[in-house]
């Protein structure tokens with residue numbers, strides 16, 4: 001067997017064994033640990049083959065596995081690769097063709113629906129075709145520059161000859177995926193790693209000085225840091241059902257130089273939860289809800305193959321329950337920011353409708369934040385008052 005045939009065989013073995021129960025990158029790590037003779041170059045080629053395969057979603061299920069794996073590389077790559085040159089030279093010669101012509105060569109149309117069959121579940125504002133086809137491209141890495149350190153950050157990126165794009169807001173920077181950002185930018189307080197669409201949700205926060213805010217599903221605090229950067233004087237309560245993630249938050253806050261806040265473990269669906277809150281009321285509540293994460297699947301493309309559609313409704317029920325339980329803690333005239341990283345209508349517009357039907361809150365602004373055009377996640381964020 002040639003080196004390239006070995007790579008293809010290893011990719012096929014991984015795909016055959018992977019059942020989706022843990023993230024693909026963990027599975028690959030474990031696989032390579034069991035095969036220590038594979039060097040870093042081998043690991044890179046094999047991982048790339050596997051990822052390209054999962055980027056196809058449900059496309060090409062009728063093809064033999066090896067052909068589908070190679071088709072993944074053909075459709076996702078735009079410049080010649082040594083592997084394709086060795087195993088499918090006719091395709092490699094056509095690697096720069098537009099997608100429709102590549103599809104014609106493969107004899108199978110490449111459409112959003114073939115990649116992502118759940119198109120009928122999408123929020124109406126999501127451009128089905130653009131979203132579905134975006135899976136063929138690896139998303140970019142984004143950072144948010146803090147503390148007016150843009151010049152310093154750009155200088156270091158230029159020194160390292162990293163290709164970057166600065167967005168109009170002079171805070172969001174797009175970088176190639178895989179950029180070793182922690183090594184390039186050793187001063188942690190200068191930036192946060194945060195997807196461009198996630199950064200954009202902050203446009204809805206607009207906290208007033210000394211207001212009381214609650215980030216009720218805070219996880220490791222991405223939205224909270226965004227909020228504090230807008231208004232350092234905000235009195236902040238962060239909570240999450242997972243104690244371990246709040247420990248991460250505490251470390252992240254310390255690195256970001258944020259000291260003034262209160263952290264609490266809270267299950268917002270528990271019957272006893274309201275009593276634990278006492279008389280507290282907030283000017284703003286950020287509800288960044290647990291969700292399918294479907295707007296981020298470009299980063300975990302294996303999810304398209306393994307997601308069970310019935311999960312959408314389960315997430316919706318959880319989102320409704322959490323919203324119902326936290327809304328009473330909003331002051332009159334306060335703002336509720338409902339956020340998901342989902343593209344599904346049931347988790348987005350349907351929950352907005354539920355909130356309006358079950359409270360005095362009304363949607364003021366917001367909706368889908370489409371990231372697929374710029375190599376970012378797609379999110380949904382609405383401000384209610």
Ligand SMILES: C[S@@+](CC[C@H](N)C(=O)[O-])C[C@H]1O[C@@H](n2cnc3c(N)ncnc32)[C@H](O)[C@@H]1O
Nearest residue numbers: 217218219221222223241267268269288289290
């Ligand atoms: C989408 S994540 C939040 C991301 C975070 N806001 C950020 O910007 O990094 C949703 C969070 O909701 C939490 N969660 C899930 N069920 C919950 C519940 N019943 N009560 C409280 N938090 C819950 C999860 O642990 C998870 O950390």
